[in-house]
Amino acid sequence: MAASLDGQLVVAISSRALFDFEEENRIFETGDDKAYMNLQLQRLDQPAAPGVAFSLVHKLLAFNDANAQRVEVVILSRNDPVSGMRVFRSAQHYGLPIQRGSFTRGQPPWRYLRPLRANLFLSTHLADVRAALDAGVPAAQVYPHSVHASDAHPNEVRIAFDGDAVLFSDEAERVFQSQGLTAFQTHEASNAATPLAGGPFKPLLEALHRLQNEGTPMMRIRTALVTARSAPAHERAIRTLMNWNIEVDEAMFLGGLPKGEFLREFEPDFFFDDQTGHIESASRHVPSGHVASGISNL
Incomplete structure (x- = not known):
C-alpha cells in the first residue's frame, strides 16, 4: 500500500x-x-x-x-x-x-x-x-531572532493567534483602515451576530481542534486569541468562533495595547500576526511569525 x-x-x-x-x-x-x-x-x-x-x-x-x-x-x-x-x-x-x-x-x-x-x-x-x-x-x-519558547509547559502546545486577517478575514480591518476606530466599532457592533469569513489560518485552527480531540492525554493544545479589538467589537469575534464550533482557551481584547508583554505571560510556542509592528513587539518575548495577508500587507 x-x-x-x-x-x-x-x-x-x-x-x-x-x-x-x-x-x-x-x-x-x-x-x-x-x-x-x-x-x-x-x-x-x-x-x-x-x-x-x-x-x-x-x-x-x-x-x-x-x-x-x-x-x-x-x-x-x-x-x-x-x-x-x-x-x-x-x-x-x-x-x-x-x-x-x-x-x-x-x-x-x-x-x-x-x-x-x-x-x-x-x-x-x-x-x-x-x-x-x-x-x-x-x-x-x-522571525529568526525571536526569543525562543519557554520550557515551562512541556506537556502543552501553546499557540496564540491574532484575529483579523489571520483567523478571520480582513473585512473589519478594511473598515478600520479606511474609516477609523469609531466606524470600526460601530460596524462590528451592528454586525455582532454575523460571523466573519474565515481568514488564512482558520484551516489550521480547525486542524488543531481535531488533533486536540483525537490526541493523547500526554499532550494537549492550548490556544489564545490575542487581538487589538476591544468591547464592543469583541462580541463578533467570539460569536464567529462559536459559529465555527471551535473554542479557544483564552481571549485577550487589548484595545491597541502592545501585545508583547501579554504574550510573554501566556508563553506560547508560537504567535501569528499579520502586522509587522505586532510581530516585532512580540518577537522580543516569544517565538513569532508574520502572516503576510490582508490589507495591511498589500
Whole structure:
C-alpha cells in the first residue's frame, strides 16, 4: 500500500526556522553556495542549535504514539541536498522523527505544499510565505531572532493567534483602515451576530481542534486569541468562533495595547500576526511569525 499523509496534521518547515543556521545563512546570502555547502559538510557531525520553531515542532510530534501517527513534519528548504544531510542529522540528534524533506538549492520550495496537503508552512523567506498564502496554505514568516519558547509547559502546545486577517478575514480591518476606530466599532457592533469569513489560518485552527480531540492525554493544545479589538467589537469575534464550533482557551481584547508583554505571560510556542509592528513587539518575548495577508500587507 502506498504511503499516505491523509488525516494527519502536516507541518512543512524550512531548515532555518527549525534550526539556528544564522551563521551559515550569512555565507548563503553572499551567493557563494559552494562555500555554504562546504561549511555545512564540515559541520555534518555538529548538530545545529534549536531554532525559533523548534519547540512547536517538538511538541506537535509528541502527539504521535505507537497507536497513531497524527502529526507529520516535513522539511521544505531552499538548502541544497548536501546541507539537507546536516538537517536530518540534527533532527535525529534531538529525537525528532522527521523522515521527509525537499531541498531545492535556492529554488522556491513552496510548490511542494500542495502534494503534501500541508496544514502549515513556516519559513524565514517572505516570498515563499506569500506564495504559500496565495495557494491557500496557512503560512508565516518566522522571525529568526525571536526569543525562543519557554520550557515551562512541556506537556502543552501553546499557540496564540491574532484575529483579523489571520483567523478571520480582513473585512473589519478594511473598515478600520479606511474609516477609523469609531466606524470600526460601530460596524462590528451592528454586525455582532454575523460571523466573519474565515481568514488564512482558520484551516489550521480547525486542524488543531481535531488533533486536540483525537490526541493523547500526554499532550494537549492550548490556544489564545490575542487581538487589538476591544468591547464592543469583541462580541463578533467570539460569536464567529462559536459559529465555527471551535473554542479557544483564552481571549485577550487589548484595545491597541502592545501585545508583547501579554504574550510573554501566556508563553506560547508560537504567535501569528499579520502586522509587522505586532510581530516585532512580540518577537522580543516569544517565538513569532508574520502572516503576510490582508490589507495591511498589500
